[in-house]
Amino acid sequence: MLQVRASSAFLPSTSSPSPPSSSQAPAPAPFRLSGKSQRRGGLIAVPQASRVARRSVMAAAGAxxxxxxxxxxxxxxxxxxxxxxxxxxxxxxxWKGDKLIDGVPETLDLLRSKGKRLVFVTNNSTKSRKQYGRKFETLGLSVDEEEIFASSFAAxxxxxxxxxxxDKKVxxxxxEGILKELELAGFQYLGGPTDGxxxxxxxxxxxxEHDEDVGAVVVGFDRYFNYYKVQYGTLCIRENPGCLFIATNRDAVTxxxxxxxxxxxxxxxxxxLGSTKQEPLVVGKPSTFMMDYLAKKFGITTSQICMVGDRLDTDILFGQNGGCKTLLVLSGVTSLQTLQSPDNSIQPDFYTNQISDFLTLKAATV
Incomplete structure (x- = not known):
C-alpha cells in the first residue's frame, strides 16, 4: 500500500481576494517558496499574479x-x-483537428488589408508557439510566431x-509543447511524455519518492496521462512547501x-484537483493573464480588441473579463440552441456562423 506523509498543505485555500481591474493587471509579486510572511494558517500565500490567474469565472458568469x-x-x-x-x-x-474551416484564409486577408492586428490564442498546450507556427504554415496560412499565444507559452x-x-524544478x-516553452524560458523540468x-x-x-526541489506542477492536456503522473504530481503539490499547482486550461473537451x-x-x-483538494492557477482562457500579457506586449487598449471564439465559458469569458468586444462563432463546440438556452448566462456581444461571414456580410452591406 502506498504511504503518503501528511502535510499542512493538504488543506485547500479559503481566501477570496477581490479581482483587479479587467483592463490592467497589477505588477506581479516576486515568488517565494518559504518565509513566515508567506504563510497563513499553514497555507502558502499566493502571489498577486496568482490571484489574477484565479479570477472567478463564477463572478464573471453572474455579471x-x-x-x-x-x-x-x-x-x-x-x-x-x-x-x-x-x-x-x-x-x-x-480549424477543426487538422482541417481548415472554409473561408478562413480569405477572411484573414480581408482583416489584414484593413490594417487590423491579428492574434491567435489557443488553450491547447500540446504544441509550442514554434510548432503552432508550422501547423499554420501546413494549412496554408501565413502567421508569424509572435502572433501566436498557446497556453503552453502562458505557463x-x-x-x-x-x-x-x-534553481527550482517544474x-x-x-x-511536448509545455516542455519546449519551459526550456526556452530557462526553467528546469521533469515529467512530460517520458513518464507516460x-x-x-x-x-x-x-x-x-518524489523530487523535493519541484516548486511547481504544470498540468495540461496529456494523451499519455496515467496513475504514476497523478501520484507524482500529488506528492509534489501536497508535500513540497509552496509548490504551485498550475493548469494550462480546464477545457472539458477538445x-x-x-x-x-x-x-x-x-x-x-x-x-x-481531486487528489490534492487544491484549486489550480489557470493561465489559459478565461483567466486574464494572457489578455494582460498581450495588451502590454502590443500596447493595445482592451476596448479596441474583439475576441472571437467558439466557447462561451472560455473564449467569450476571456474577452469579457478583459473588457473586449466578443463574437461567438457557431463553427465549434457551441450551438445556437446552447447560446439561446435559458440556462446560459454568458452572452457575447454578437454571434455568427463562422468567421468567413465577415466576407458575405460585408458584401451584403455594400
Missing part, C-alpha cells in the same frame, strides 16, 4: 447574467471598423512573471479530429 441577449452579426464592417485587433481562438474557429510566461526561482503533466510509460506496481510497504469532441485538459486537471 453576464444581466447582459442582454447576443445580437446576430448583421454589419461586419461596423464591427471591423470599431476595433484595432482581433484575437482568434484556433480550435473550432480557424512559462506566468512563471517568469512571478520570478519563479531558476513537474509537467502534459505534452511509467507504472506503479503496488505491494505492501511501497513508498513513492477537437483532436473534426469527427467528434474528445475529453480535454480539464480531465487531467480534475484528477489533480
Amino acid at each position: 453576464a447574467a444581466a447582459a442582454p441577449a447576443a445580437a446576430k452579426l448583421e454589419d461586419a464592417d461596423a464591427l471591423i471598423d470599431s476595433v484595432e485587433t482581433f484575437i482568434f481562438d484556433c480550435d473550432g474557429v480557424i 512559462a510566461a506566468y512563471l517568469q512573471s512571478i520570478d519563479f526561482p531558476k 513537474y509537467v503533466i502534459g505534452e 510509460d511509467k507504472k506503479i506496481e503496488l505491494k505492501p510497504g511501497l513508498y513513492m 477537437h483532436l479530429t473534426d469527427a467528434q469532441e474528445w475529453a480535454g485538459g480539464g480531465a487531467m486537471v480534475g484528477a489533480l
Whole structure:
C-alpha cells in the first residue's frame, strides 16, 4: 500500500481576494517558496499574479447574467471598423483537428488589408508557439510566431512573471509543447511524455519518492496521462512547501479530429484537483493573464480588441473579463440552441456562423 506523509498543505485555500481591474493587471509579486510572511494558517500565500490567474469565472458568469441577449452579426464592417485587433481562438474557429474551416484564409486577408492586428490564442498546450507556427504554415496560412499565444507559452510566461526561482524544478503533466516553452524560458523540468510509460506496481510497504526541489506542477492536456503522473504530481503539490499547482486550461473537451469532441485538459486537471483538494492557477482562457500579457506586449487598449471564439465559458469569458468586444462563432463546440438556452448566462456581444461571414456580410452591406 502506498504511504503518503501528511502535510499542512493538504488543506485547500479559503481566501477570496477581490479581482483587479479587467483592463490592467497589477505588477506581479516576486515568488517565494518559504518565509513566515508567506504563510497563513499553514497555507502558502499566493502571489498577486496568482490571484489574477484565479479570477472567478463564477463572478464573471453572474455579471453576464444581466447582459442582454447576443445580437446576430448583421454589419461586419461596423464591427471591423470599431476595433484595432482581433484575437482568434484556433480550435473550432480557424480549424477543426487538422482541417481548415472554409473561408478562413480569405477572411484573414480581408482583416489584414484593413490594417487590423491579428492574434491567435489557443488553450491547447500540446504544441509550442514554434510548432503552432508550422501547423499554420501546413494549412496554408501565413502567421508569424509572435502572433501566436498557446497556453503552453502562458505557463512559462506566468512563471517568469512571478520570478519563479531558476534553481527550482517544474513537474509537467502534459505534452511536448509545455516542455519546449519551459526550456526556452530557462526553467528546469521533469515529467512530460517520458513518464507516460511509467507504472506503479503496488505491494505492501511501497513508498513513492518524489523530487523535493519541484516548486511547481504544470498540468495540461496529456494523451499519455496515467496513475504514476497523478501520484507524482500529488506528492509534489501536497508535500513540497509552496509548490504551485498550475493548469494550462480546464477545457472539458477538445477537437483532436473534426469527427467528434474528445475529453480535454480539464480531465487531467480534475484528477489533480481531486487528489490534492487544491484549486489550480489557470493561465489559459478565461483567466486574464494572457489578455494582460498581450495588451502590454502590443500596447493595445482592451476596448479596441474583439475576441472571437467558439466557447462561451472560455473564449467569450476571456474577452469579457478583459473588457473586449466578443463574437461567438457557431463553427465549434457551441450551438445556437446552447447560446439561446435559458440556462446560459454568458452572452457575447454578437454571434455568427463562422468567421468567413465577415466576407458575405460585408458584401451584403455594400
